[in-house]
Amino acid sequence: MVIVFALLALAVLVTANWYLWRRLFRDTTGGPGRVRRVGAVLIGGGWALAVGALVAERTGAPFWLQRVLAWPGFLWLALSIYLLLAVLAGEVVRPLLRRLLERWDRRGEPAVAAVPHPERVPAGAPAEKPQEDGSPPREPGKGGPAAEEPSEPGGSTLVAAPSRRLFVSRVVAGAAAAAAVGTVGYGTYGVLRGPRVKRVTVPLAKLPRAAHGYRIAVVSDIHLSPVLGRGFAQKVVDTINSTRPDLIAVVGDLVDGSVKDLGPAAAPLAQLEARHGSFFVTGNHEYFSGAEQWVEEVRRLGLRPLENDRTELAWFDLAGVNDIAGESEGRGPDFAKALGDRDTARACVLLAHQPVQIHDAVDHGVDLQLSGHTHGGQLWPGNLLAEAANPTVAGLERYGDTQLYVSRGAGAWGPPTRVGAPSDITVIELASKQA
DSSP states (O other), X not given: OHHHHHHHHHHHHHHHHHHXXXXXXXXXXXXXXXXXXXXXXXXXXXXXXXXXXXXXXXXXXXXXXXXXXXXXXXXXXXXXXXXXXXXHHHHHXXXXXXXXXXXXXXXXXXXXXXXXXXXXXXXXXXXXXXXXXXXXXXXXXXXXXXXSOOBOTTSOBTTHHHHHHHHHHHHHHHHHHHHHHHHHHHHHHHHHHOOEEEEEEEEETTOOGGGXXXXXXXXXXXXXXXSSOHHHHHHHHHHHHHTOOSEEEEESOOBSSOHHHHHHHHGGGGGOOOTTOEEEEOOGGGGGSOHHHHHHHHHHTTOEEOSSEXXXXXXXXXXXXXXXXXXXXXXXXOHHHXXXXXXXTSEEEEEOSSGGGHHHHHHTTOSEEEEOOSGGXXXXXXXXXXXXXXXXXXXXXXXXXXXEEEOOOSSOSSSSOOBSSOOEEEEEEEEETTO
């Protein structure tokens, strides 16, 4: 089944890229030539860089090589998605544009009747004989069957139709390329600019009045990588500190790479400031990057890892569980260990990277679960896939007596680009119903 799925995926990928090449390069040129060859090299080379970037990241290739491949390779992934979507949208516009041009051509046709004009014949010149059909004689070199342009029904010449198709193809291809480049460019700017602060009020029935207004800064999916490095981490830290939170929760997917390569990029996390400290739980990408080493690194930077553990704060319990991906290393989530013996009369806030962990949270009487993982879909229409795989893609929802808040995340995985899913750092303000 794995082989069949891989072959099917490869067939879809090849077909989609052949279609892109056809619409962007073959249909916009009059015949074989340099432009078509350049188009084939551009598309093939883009995918070679993209695959190379993914393989280099997962195999721990030299960091300089990861950085060389990451920018062009991952940006090509985003650009190819929106080129394909734009060209598909162009299929709707293409026949409408053709009809519009045909109408303009018909309106522009001259409606002038052919009127014979007498020609002066020099004195002494022999008169030309009429043609066999009785029509007036033609000047030498003018008229005649060889000079007539073959016509289509309706008056358009056969030469005009290919020219019109070529014009329409160029207009549609140019508009599609401009739309794709503009979309990816703006989406990349949004990520590199840094996440914006989002504020959400969450009422908890068990929260005492003294804790009314308690603020938790939630940040997930920072994804430090060969693309998003130390400068990006500093922006995230500065944004969090500007909210002056009581507590900071880093809910997984901090990195895409080893401590050796990305330790310097994560160094600004030591500057996080909150009255009651900063806490961390693992995400699935930590288990691709050396989770045990990263847990020790964040501890060294001043964050407290909650590995299937909890701490009792003055007004509520704060618990954290490992990500589901840790099961492959025998370090998966253990809700019983983190929550089994707690005082259920106290409010409980749980840090768990993936929203799908909400069902275990409900079973253990958690009041609020804070998660990330989905990126809000990151690249529209990826939100449709995220909705199929997660109970909540972004925002606050209730499951029985448990509420789930899912952040879209601060960074991006793969392409440093977001479309329709802006990055955020969320300040959760807890509200007491007794206040």
